[in-house]
Amino acid sequence: MDVIMTTKVDLASMNIMKKLIENFGFKETDMVFDGNPVYRNGKTLILTTNDEMIYYDNLDKTIESQLGFKPEIIAFASRHSSKQKLPALTTHVTGNWGKAMYGGKDGSLAIAVPSAMKLALLKMNELNDLGWTVCYEATHHGPSELDVPSFFIEIGSSEEEWVNDRAGEIIAETIVHVLDNYKRVKFKVAVGIGGGHYAPKQTKRALETDLAFGHIAPKYTHPLPKEMLIKAIKRTVEKVDAVYVDWKGSKGETRQLAKGLAEELGLEFIRD
Structure with a gap:
C-alpha cells in the first residue's frame, strides 16, 4: 500500500487532500488513523494526523501498528514556508546533515526515492500554469527516522499560496501521477x-x-x-x-x- 500523509494543522495539506478526494476518486473507509478517517483509492490511502508531520519519526511503524501494514512509500502533502514568500511548488527528501533543528534526529537521513521526486518535478513543471517556481529543495527537516522511501511535496510559501485551489489541484494530480508511475521508470x-x-x-x-x-x-x-x-x-x-x-x-x-x-x-x- 502507498500512503499520502496529510495533517489538519497545515492549510496546504488540507487543500491538497480536498482536491485528491474531489478529483481522484478517494472514498472514506471504516479505517481510522490517529483518530481521523482514512480515504482509499485502489492501493493508495490518505492518512491524516493532528500535528506537524516533520516531527513524526517512525511514522511507518505507527502505520503498521494502527493499520496492520507497512507502506511501500509515503508522500507527505505539505506547505512550504519561507521569509521571501516565494510562490513555489517543491519536492524534497527529509533529513538532517547536522543538528536537527526542525524534527528528525541529528545526522539522520530518510530514504530517498529519486525517481518519485524527479517525476514530481516534471509533472509540476508540466502542469504549472500559475507562473510559480518549480524546484527541488535540499534535504532538510524531519522526519528522518523512517524505514520506507518517502518524499515531501509542497505548496509555498505563504497562506495565500497554501489555499490556492489551482496549486492544490496541481499537487494532487502530481502525487497520483508519481505513485502510479515511479516504479516503472529508470x-x-x-x-x-x-x-x-x-x-x-x-x-x-x-x-x-x-x-x-x-x-x-x-x-x-x-x-x-x-x-x-x-x-x-x-x-x-x-x-x-x-x-x-x-x-x-x-x-x-x-x-x-x-x-x-x-x-x-x-x-x-x-x-x-
Missing part, C-alpha cells in the same frame, strides 16, 4: 552536493536531462563528514550512479571529498 541517479536551498542547478539538470537526484547537501551544510555522504548514498532506495557537485556552490573541502568518494566507490563524478 533514471540516472545522483547525490547532489552544493548550491542553495532551492537547488537551482540540480533542478535544471533534472528538468532537462535524465538525471534524478536523491539527497541534496547545500553549501550551508558544508563542510560535510565523509560518513554523511556515504549515508546519503546508502539511504537511497535506487542504485546511485553519480556524485554531482555544483562546483562554485560548494566549499573546497566538501567538493574534494565528493570527488574522492566518487573515485573510491566507482561512481561517475559530475562537476557543474
